[in-house]
Amino acid sequence: MSTSPADPARYHSFLRDLLGVMAYGELSAFERLSSDARYSPSLHDRAVLGRIAVIEFQHYELVSAKLDAMGLDPEAAMLPFQPSVDHFHERTRPADWYESLMKAYVIDTVSADFYRAISRYVDAGTRDLVEQIQADEEATAVLRERLKSALADDPRLASRLALWARRLLGEALTQAQRVSFEHAFIGGLAGADEDGSTDDRSRELVRGLMAELAANHSRRMTALGLAG
Amino acid sequence: MSTSPADPARYHSFLRDLLGVMAYGELSAFERLSSDARYSPSLHDRAVLGRIAVIEFQHYELVSAKLDAMGLDPEAAMLPFQPSVDHFHERTRPADWYESLMKAYVIDTVSADFYRAISRYVDAGTRDLVEQIQADEEATAVLRERLKSALADDPRLASRLALWARRLLGEALTQAQRVSFEHAFIGGLAGADEDGSTDDRSRELVRGLMAELAANHSRRMTALGLAG
Numbered sequence: 001m002s003t004s005p006a007d008p009a010r011y012h013s014f015l016r017d018l019l020g021v022m023a024y025g026e027l028s029a030f031e032r033l034s035s036d037a038r039y040s041p042s043l044h045d046r047a048v049l050g051r052i053a054v055i056e057f058q059h060y061e062l063v064s065a066k067l068d069a070m071g072l073d074p075e076a077a078m079l080p081f082q083p084s085v086d087h088f089h090e091r092t093r094p095a096d097w098y099e100s101l102m103k104a105y106v107i108d109t110v111s112a113d114f115y116r117a118i119s120r121y122v123d124a125g126t127r128d129l130v131e132q133i134q135a136d137e138e139a140t141a142v143l144r145e146r147l148k149s150a151l152a153d154d155p156r157l158a159s160r161l162a163l164w165a166r167r168l169l170g171e172a173l174t175q176a177q178r179v180s181f182e183h184a185f186i187g188g189l190a191g192a193d194e195d196g197s198t199d200d201r202s203r204e205l206v207r208g209l210m211a212e213l214a215a216n217h218s219r220r221m222t223a224l225g226l227a228g
Numbered sequence: 229m230s231t232s233p234a235d236p237a238r239y240h241s242f243l244r245d246l247l248g249v250m251a252y253g254e255l256s257a258f259e260r261l262s263s264d265a266r267y268s269p270s271l272h273d274r275a276v277l278g279r280i281a282v283i284e285f286q287h288y289e290l291v292s293a294k295l296d297a298m299g300l301d302p303e304a305a306m307l308p309f310q311p312s313v314d315h316f317h318e319r320t321r322p323a324d325w326y327e328s329l330m331k332a333y334v335i336d337t338v339s340a341d342f343y344r345a346i347s348r349y350v351d352a353g354t355r356d357l358v359e360q361i362q363a364d365e366e367a368t369a370v371l372r373e374r375l376k377s378a379l380a381d382d383p384r385l386a387s388r389l390a391l392w393a394r395r396l397l398g399e400a401l402t403q404a405q406r407v408s409f410e411h412a413f414i415g416g417l418a419g420a421d422e423d424g425s426t427d428d429r430s431r432e433l434v435r436g437l438m439a440e441l442a443a444n445h446s447r448r449m450t451a452l453g454l455a456g
Contacts, residue, residue, distance in 0.1 A: 024271070028266075030262065031262055031263065034262035034263065038256075043255070043307065043310070044303050046259070047288070047292070050259065050288075054286075058282075061279075064275070074272075074275075075271040075272050
C-alpha cells in the first residue's frame with residue numbers, strides 16, 4: 001500500500017489533502033447551516049440548527065489543529081478544495097427550513113460514512129481524529145428525530161424531501177468523485193502512478209466507495225419513510 | 229428598589245425580560261456573524277469570525293439554560309424582543325467583511341457595557357451569569373487586533389469604518405431605548421408604576437446609561453485611531 005509510512009512523502013501529501021478537504025467541508029457546513037438557521041419555523045428550531053452548526057465548527061477546529069501539529073498551514077491545505085465544496089453548496093441551496101434540515105442530515109451522515117471508509121487507510125493518530133469527528137451521534141440523532149416529526153406533521157413533505165435528498169446525494173457523490181480524481185488522493189490510497197494519474201484500481205476503489213455511500217443513504221431514507 | 233426580591237413577581241418578570249433579550253441578542257448575533265464570515269478575505273479570517281460566532285452561541289446556551297432553570301420557556305422569553313433585534317440587523321447590514329468585523333466589535337463591546345451596567349441591579353446568581361458572558365475578553369481582543377491590522381493595511385478604511393461605527397452605535401442605542409421603554413424593564417429597575425408606565429426617574433436612568441455606553445464606545449474608537 002503506497003499510503004503506508006513506508007512512502008512518507010506521498011503519505012504526507014495524501015494526509016494534507018484529506019485533512020484539507022475535511023477542514024474546508026466542516027467550515028463551510030458551519031457557515032451554511034448557521035445562515036440557514038435563521039429561516040427556522042421557531043426559535044427553538046433555530047437553536048437546534050445552530051447547535052449542529054457549532055459542532056461542525058468544533059470539528060473544523062480539531063482538523064485544523066491537526067494540520068498545525070503536522071507543521072502545515074490549514075489555509076493552504078483547504079484552498080484547493082474550496083471551488084468544489086462551494087460549488088456543491090451553490091447547487092444545493094435549500095428552499096426552506098425543511099430542506100436545510102435534510103441537507104444537514106445528508107451532509108452529516110454521508111460524510112461520516114466517507115470518513116469511516118477512508119479511516120481504514122490511515123495511521124492510528126489520524127484514525128482517532130477521524131473517529132472523534134464522525135462519532136458525533138448527538139447531532140445525527142437530533143436531525144433524524146426532527147425530520148421524523150416534521151414528516152409526521154405534514155405528510156406532503158415526504159415526496160418533496162425524498163426528491164431533494166436524492167439530488168443532494170447525487171451532487172455530493174459527483175463532487176466527491178471530482179475531488180478524488182483531481183487531487184489524486186484516492187490515487188494515493190490505491191497506489192496510482194507517481195505522476196498522480198489514476199489507474200484502474202483506484203477507479204474501482206472509488207466506484208466501490210460511492211456505491212457503499214449510496215446504499216447507506218438509501219437505508220437511512222427508508223428508515224425515515226421516504227423512497228430512498 | 230422595586231427589583232429586589234422583596235417584590236418577587238415583579239423581579240421575576242424583569243429577569244425574564246432581561247434574559248430573554250440577552251438570549252435572542254446572542255442567538256441572532258451568532259447567525260449574522262457566521263453568515264457574514266463567508267465573505268472574509270481569507271480562510272483564516274473566516275475561521276476568526278466563525279470562532280467569535282461560536283462564542284455567541286455558547287452565551288446563548290448559558291442564558292437559555294438559566295431560563296430553563298427558572299422554569300421559564302426560553303422561546304417565550306425571547307419572542308417579544310425578536311422584532312427590535314431583527315430590525316437592528318436589517319438596518320445594519322454590513323457591505324463587506326470589514327464592516328462585519330466592526331459590527332461584531334461594536335455589538336460585543338456595547339453589549340458587554342450594557343450587561344455590566346445592568347448587573348448592578350440583579351441578584352448574585354444572575355450577576356455571575358452576566359459576568360461570565362461579558363468577561364469573554366478573548367473575542368474582544370481578537371476583533372480589536374484584526375481591526376487594527378486592517379486599518380494599518382489600508383488607511384482609507386478609517387473614514388468609512390468611523391462613519392459605520394457611529395451608525396451602528398446610533399442604531400444600537402435607539403433599539404436599546406425602545407426595548408427598555410416598551411418592555412418596561414428599565415421601569416422595573418427604576419421603580420416605575422405598577423401599570424408599567426415609565427416615570428421621570430427611569431427616563432433619567434436610561435439617559436445616563438446611554439450616555440455611558442456612548443462615551444465608552446467613543447474611547448474605544450479613539451484607541452483604534454478613528455474619530456469616535
